[in-house]
Amino acid sequence: MSDSSASTAPASAPAGLSAAESEKLQAALKDIAERSQKLLKDFVDRYAAEGPQPADPLRLTQTFMDFTAKMLADPNKLVQAQIELWQQYMQLWQITAQRMMGQPVQPMAEPAKGDRRFNDPAWKDAVVFDYIKQSYLLTARWLQGTVKEVEGIDEKTAQKVDFYTRQFIDAMSPSNFALTNPQVVTATINSKGENLIKGLQNLLTDLERGKGRLAIRQTDMKAFRVGGNVATSPGKVVFQNKLMQLIQYAPRTEEVYAMPLLIVPPWINKFYILDLKPENSFIKWATEHGYTVFVISWVNPDEELSKLGFEDYMKLGPLAALEAIEKATGERQVSAIGYCIGGTLMAATLAYMAARGDNRIAACTFFTAQVDFTEPGELGVFIDEDQLAGVEEIMGKKGYLDGTEMATTFNMLRANDLIWSFVVNNYLMGKDPFPFDLLFWNTDATRMPAAVHSYYLRNMYQNNLLAKPGGLIIDNVPIDLRKVSIPIYLQAGKEDHIAPAKSVYKATQLYSGPVRFMLAGSGHIAGVVNPPHAKKYQHWLNETAKNPPTLEEWRAGATEYPGSWWNDWDKWLSEKSGAKVPARIPGAGGLPAIEDAPGSYVKVRLID
Template sequence: MANTQPLVPELVDPQVLLTTLQDIFQTSHRVAQHLLSQQAEKMDRLTVETDPLNVQEAFVQLNQKLLANPSQLLQAGLVWWEEYFKLWENIWQRTLQQDVAPLFKPAKSDRRFSHEAWDNVPLFDFIKQFYLMNTLWIQEIVSSVEFEEQHAKNAKKVEFYTRQLLDALAPSNFVATNPEVLYVTIKSGGANLLSGLKNFLADLERGQGQLNIKMTDLAAFQPGKNIAVTAGKVIYQNELMQLIQYTPTTETVHQRPLLIVPPWINKYYILDLRENNSFIKWAVDQGHTVFVISWVNPDERLSDKGFENYLLEGPMAALDAIEWATGIKEVNAVGYCLGGTLLATTLAYMAAKQDQRIVSATFFTTLLDFTHSGELDIFIDDEQLSALEATMNEKGYLDGSKMATTFTLLRANDLIWSFHVNNYLMGKEASAFDLLYWNSDATRMPAKMHSFYLRNMYQKNLLKQPNGITLNGVGIDLSKVKTPAYFVSTQEDHIAPWEGTYQGTQLFDGPVKFVLGGSGHIAGIINPPNKNKYFYLTNPKTKSTKNPETWLKSAKKQEGSWWPDWAEWVREYAGESVPARQPGSAQLPPLEDAPGSYVQVRVIPS
């Protein structure tokens, strides 16, 4: 290691030690009592369900196929031994300080092995490379197995859960094989592990018996105080949403307002975290009269709210309220992720009603054709959906923590294991980070709505089919939508893969522009121009190019944020300049200051 000072354990202050132990004892007692009460409840409603994720069948099929081809296993074993001896030779050469590159390197985005000891100390260099060698070897074996077409989803499950296991077994996750943790443990006399145990028990208690990893300082933020602070008023509300109108920052504004429909899987203020990265604030500064739907965080009282309720009490109700507030019928609309799916559904509903109040539509990372829905697809089959529906029907809603866990698994190294090391092994407190606070601010989903969405869109992919679904007596046909549309997706999106979102551009009858940004589902969208980060790709031949890879090959790259490109595009539909409008009207007097009260309801306490 670079630090050559002797590792002399520090003496722990007896009073600090006593206080920590008392906290651990008291928290352990509370957690144990809660777990016992939970166990009693479970015994009262014991079921025979032992595999709710329906994983066992996939791995049984994998084992059967591997055992049916022993020559393949033998060849894989020979490859392993060959790689193993090469690794020993490589480590020996590096130990002798020969100018030899490591055989196995982590990806540039992999921060687990960033400490210098992973490269400079031969023992940890070997541990790192041995782990990476085995990871690659196992993944190659798993990916080489061919599943029948009807079991293609099982192939995805095997690859996904194999990766989860390999991530969990990384040497960075254990005290004895993580050089940074080992150094701190010896130096502090184990005080870091004591603090880590305290953090672990606190996370168990906050999650009411389930581990809820603290990713950020939950007391450091509060919507309306230091996040979601763009000035505005709640001008309308119903059971499902509050409608916020923002205070203008320009003397004149575009004639047509801008309506933003966020997803209800998360809270809207991802679009309004801080002033310097707020899409909402930026849009207001561009002269738009911005309205945002802030969805309710539902409980069992709203269990019977369906997808059509979200349509009627969401965008449709918002359009009426905007007209009452501004006197203007026509708007430009933006939908983010599931909010975009709802927006597209609303456009088809309005097309059937010959309602033309939305003159342009923008879709952020939105799936309309769910053929290529990414790794979330592995959670969508009859067995898992039936188990999920049973849980939802019991409570009347899907617990927000369940959905948060699903998304967290998609990026386990970043959102689970990095905090395991920081919080539990290093014994550190989570730092204050606005994005992670938002990510931890989970929302529930009404049982009826969420079941409809997962069954009809994710599983059966009926939204893309003309009249495949019916809402409020109206067949939904996206091919009837003539509204000009702007699609923006991101190359590294793990929730809505851009190849899948691109397919949505082929479903509308009107003019379409597709833009592909850098980074992922959040960072690629929340990318203000002043950051000068990432890039975006454009290609005017979207409508005539059905294949996304073909579109990509001839796309033109632009550095920086796509926001100005969108601003130029939407300006064509924004109308003339008019005097700036203050929130509300005589017909709709403001109810409260933004961000409103709906957004303040938390599933898990801070």
Template structure:
């Protein structure tokens, strides 16, 4: 069977074209060397297990009921209960799966006999996990792939067809099933991944030795928890090849440092720019390097840029709540900016949860007749959490209560917990490819600044995080006008200043539908802008890269889909469009300002000290 038979089904999937010589790459050539390396790999795996057990035996780590696995079992048991409670439904589910398996078996036999077979569309997914040619050419791996895809599809159908589930439970069940099927993909195991299998044979198992050594190192680095490496962290250092825009720390509070950047133009816009980044990650995503830096780009366009750099909290910050972050963060920054520049009004930018805090602060300011912020830009910010995406899977009364209990004991939520949750949202991109490449293939990931930043996790102060989860994700109080700050209810309708509201089309954290819905809640003029790509790449998109596109349109009303259908598309970055929007509000210029002005002395060079704390 060495001649390629014409594929009359048009799929290019027939086995008569299978060359038996291709299995030579799967034949063991040096059994002794392979056996020795497997033994070494198992020894390294034992070290990994020891690193995992050590802190648990000493009591440093106590695995709690807040673990997602507990909720997974409870949620999926409700789906299982539906299907097994009626024998007829049980039989239907089993028959559906069995008939699918029989279809795969019959198609496989037909191919071996040389008959043309056309696969169903679901058997030919555009899935880069199965990019290796042997997922098609090799009968064993082709059969395995089809069985996996059919089983995964069947499991998802069980959730979608189960009756009597409330919306939240169905959402959680669908999410957890996707996590399970992603984890059980044949791509993730050495003997069922053709690429790993061939590499194991070619290196006599040396790849597994290196991979298990890396696994032990990553568990040790995580203090007993797996800290999955996404990049070569040794190639990066904050202040050396990351966060390089020149500036000074000109003020400091318990929860933040205020950075002001050196001007690069002779004159600057009279109205300063204040950036409120999320505290869930560090601010230097906006200043990765000079080519990608939104901060540097703004400085070069004549903005006097101030940035809040949040502290990486520990037990001392346990009682720092949402209001503390408002007063000791945003209000502290506004006071600092006025001292440094003499200006009483600023343009404010809030990113992600930093934008949510900014919106709540603006609503509170409106109650106080405080007009220190003249315009607000929100980047991938949710103020209404009705359509908040898969993060809502982790938020219900039971799970929040468990997280609060955990935080009360420590005074904070470990950054690794949030990092794991975010990675689970994109497990097929941020978890399993790295498991395969790192631990099965034994390959060090290449240096990548964005993934270094992504791994530079921060803790969450207990009171602040609990307030955020309950008031935003659980009760959606900000959108309802039921959030209480300073003893008063605040309403987004009271925010009358101009708003530039940016969403990203592929955002898995702040879905564009959610951002769009929130746009209608502000009381003043809103320019809603949609950009290509996701939560990070859509925002950090320098104009000279000529990547992606953005959409602008009319008033924010009706459904997001209707708005998008009528929106005007423009190529490239949204940055120049935003800058024009800012200048249209006030383009008055003044001589360039030095950090701190005459009133404040520099405490440290940018990027400051708070950003350097690692966990």
């Protein structure tokens, strides 16, 4: 008697698949073939239009050639390092053989705390996968250790080689390959390969989104809408120019402080990180505490704005906002917040205003903002003449740096979390990314006009001119941060990998007025966006009259407090914000409303 399941499947059906499964597979393969053909045609057309792309866009060839020459200069040391690695391999093989015979053994290499690549129990319980994992970890640590021990190279080159070596090591993790990841192997068996088919479709979707360049989805992009379920605080756009819209938010108290609050976010990100959702919105919280909040929403620039420079961002950004706020409220003085590169801009603006006797900003807060770039952290590895020239060459073709390239740079700082975890989830496991508002914001990239981006990289990161008296000349005004004498509240994140706390702290030694430095738990985002009701993390304060020269000395005398720092900031700023006045309604003052918050500028997206 014939098997009944075989009679229901067509002759062309792969073994083990039902008719329905076979039909689904054929439809998926047809979809993949059609989409792949179109992507290939688009690639050929773009190649013909743009010409061949540089083989080494980061211009790393010479760096690694110089490094290799230094490493080979001491062949005995290299041979010894290789012998040590082989000895570790032999020891690993021996303990693996002992384990296979049932003997208890201690692992030679364990993942670092917080390394989630090897969380699946099979990485420890299955002998083969445990061997693969430990072999990788031993090799990775040997390679990084060997690189760090090479003598005769300068510190900058050593950091660069170490960083890009780590990128290679992370990319080669066995968790990133289907045959060496136990989760993927199990999923492939259980789904009869459907996860890999779905993963290939996800890969094609991301290539289509990026118009031929891979744009990895970190979240469900359809789950969020700016102005719909993120950036929802009510308000009005009351002023705009070609570079920014100024949003005035609706009050949530009957009375507000007389002095308005201006927030200047970075132009390399969208401002709504401060207004993701009501429960963690800094903007909403500030309005609930009696502040009239104005926020700059930068335009997402194109080639028409390619020549806008740092001076344009100052004049068309915070300085234009100050004039608009005075018209809207009748108040000449405001307090301000500068976030990240928005804080760098605000520092230069304060020095510019101080030199001109302009006192319209009475107090200023800085969120994780650098002004002295002598120790900028890992972002510094991207700043040398070769790489800057490469970036400027790319920008010269379009007039701007595409936001996706900037996003890739930041993602590389945490590649395992922000790149490879999604490669595994989306393409190997064949799963759709989980809806997460923070990652939606993270992928909402903005372009950088060529002129301002080149100015920022060269004058701040490369030459550190902002920290030098008169190092920058803006509108014929020498910029000297030491002339800034207004009260400053300076926030840094303990684990910030973009603006390291050690670098942010250096500003305490530059301003001449009183500086209240506060160190927050967590990093560049969660160290800032941490509402009190969440009761997460901690913060440190040091109540000494004068900040010591280094962060290490400051921390030695600091006191740790549980939870958010927002209430401390509110106490600091409320004392400087004047008496209470009747709440101001956006659009009802000297400036009529143009459109509802969050405005139209912030809704311009590069990739849907």
